[in-house]
Amino acid sequence: MTFKPARLLLALIAMSAAPAFAQNLAVVNGKPIPSSRVDAVVKQVEAAGQGQDSPQLRQVIKNDLIAREVLMQEAIKQGYDKKPEVRAALDNARQAIVVNQLARDYIAKNPVTDAEIKAEYDRFTKQMGDKEYHVRHILLDTEAEAKAVIAKIKGGAKFEELAKQSKDTGTASNGGDLDWASPSSFPPEFAAGFTGLQKGAVNENPVKTANGFHVVKLDDTRPAKLPSLEEVKPQIADALAQKKLQDYQEQMVKKAKVQ
The missing domain is CATH 1.10.8 (Helicase, Ruva Protein; domain 3)
Incomplete structure (x- = not known):
């Protein structure tokens, strides 16, 4: 089969136009x-x-x-x-797209390293400690009230029963149970009130925090169940990347002339 000139021209045009279409x-x-x-x-x-x-x-x-x-x-x-409101929304969307691309490129050029992740994991495990504590508490308004509760416990009263008068309504009905946790999960002064206790013991003196006065009992301790580095590596990497972006942003703001 042979193409006539006109048909050949049309075929060539179609072939050249096909990729663009x-x-x-x-x-x-x-x-x-x-x-x-x-x-x-x-x-x-x-x-x-x-x-x-x-x-x-x-x-x-x-x-x-x-x-x-x-x-x-x-x-x-x-x-x-x-419309003004539409133009403003478009400007905001454009800014977000451009800034997000800048952030992605910055992290690509300044990636979080394995050494940084390991250092952050080590800091985390040190902060958490190697032990978890099962703690109960009774929260009261005054030191005198807390001392009175401690005296009743020494006299044979059950901690769980006395916990019903606790200001902490979330734990009052279950004996003041705060479940298993690491000391870092609590305010330092509260943690100091139970880390030195023996199993089953109640603190001798009330523990004062911003919430009031606590009577604290240590039920038990166990080795801390910390996740492995591999288990939390993605979360740590993401957190460190966000920290790098935050530092970068703060540096740029400091350099900017803001009037």
């Missing part, structure tokens, strides 16, 4: 929608764990993008893009 998902009222938008949305859906790439998913996304483009054109036709 393939880059468009659709053309709505003369406005092209790039196919790359579908690819971007598919990646977002997969990253969020909301679906997998498939012809059905791409068709849904295509329909949505076309509908959005139709509505966008109508909104512009009605002048919504000129």
Whole structure:
């Protein structure tokens, strides 16, 4: 089969135009929608764990993008893009997109290292300690009230019964039980009130905190169940990355001329 000159010219034009046309998902009222938008949305859906790439998913996304483009054109036709509140929202969105890209690039150029993660993990485990405590408490308004409760306990009264008068309504009904926790979970002065106690003992003197006066009982102790480095590595890396971004932001603000 041979092409006549006119048909050959048309075929060449079609071939040269095909790649450019393939880059468009659709053309709505003369406005092209790039196919790359579908690819971007598919990646977002997969990253969020909301679906997998498939012809059905791409068709849904295509329909949505076309509908959005139709509505966008109508909104512009009605002048919504000129409204002050819309322009302000667009400015905020543009700023967020640009700043987020700056943040991603900064972290890419200044990544969190394994050594930094290990150092933060070591700091965390040192702060948590190697022991957990099962503690109960009775919170009272005055030191005199707390001393009276301690005296009753020494006289044979049950701690759990006396805990019903505690100001801490969250634990009063269950014997003042604060469950298992590390000393770092409490205010330092409160932690100091039970870390030196023997199992089953009640502190000799009330422990004062910003909340009032505490009568504290130590039920038991056990070795701390700390997560391994590998278990918390992603969370530590994310926290350190956020810290780097915060430091970077503070440095930029200090250098800026703010009037």
